[in-house]
Structures are given as structure tokens and as C-alpha cells.
Amino acid sequence: MQPALPYSGNTPISRHHSAMAAQEAARDRDTKSFKYLQALREAGEMGLTDHQAAALLGYPLNSITSIRNGCGPLVEARTDARGLSPFGKFVTLWRRA
Secondary structure, three states: OOOOOOOOOOOHHHHHHHHHHHHHHHHOHHHHHHHHHHHHHHHHHHOEOHHHHHHHHOOOHHHHHHHHHHHHHHEEEEEEEEEEOOOOOEEEEEEEO
């Protein structure tokens, strides 16, 4: 059994649109996950921040975090270094496990 797709909304039409968007996103999730993992592999030990991965792959930041979280143990946070966000804040660098 496949897990339920995440969607929500306060009205029937907003729930419908959210469900449709979730279905569309699920169709290409495997491809996006593969491309994300490939980008991390190419970055090597240096890793990538979520912002860097979003810019490199052309995906929204919220998609990158969702893809990364879905990759589970295939991705690990660097504990020896941090990256900088475009806003000058320290953020996590992620690499292939």
C-alpha cells in the first residue's frame, strides 16, 4: 500500500486543488529524488545546502526539503561544517551518506 499523499485545504475546492497538486508531484518524485541524490554525489564531501540544491536543480526550496527528507538514510548532515544561506544565516550542508 502506498502512503497517503499530503494535502489540505479549508474549503472543498482548495482541498481538491491541493490533492491534484499532490498527485502531480508524486508522479515525478522518483526522478527529482534521483537528480537530488546525483547532485549530492557530484558535490562530494563538500555537500550542498538546501538553497544551493534548489538553485542547481531549479526546484522550489520546499520541494528540496521534502525530497531530502524522503531520502532518509541516503543523506546525512555534515557535522564538521556549515553553509550560508542567501540571507547570510548558517545552514546545514547535506551530503550522500
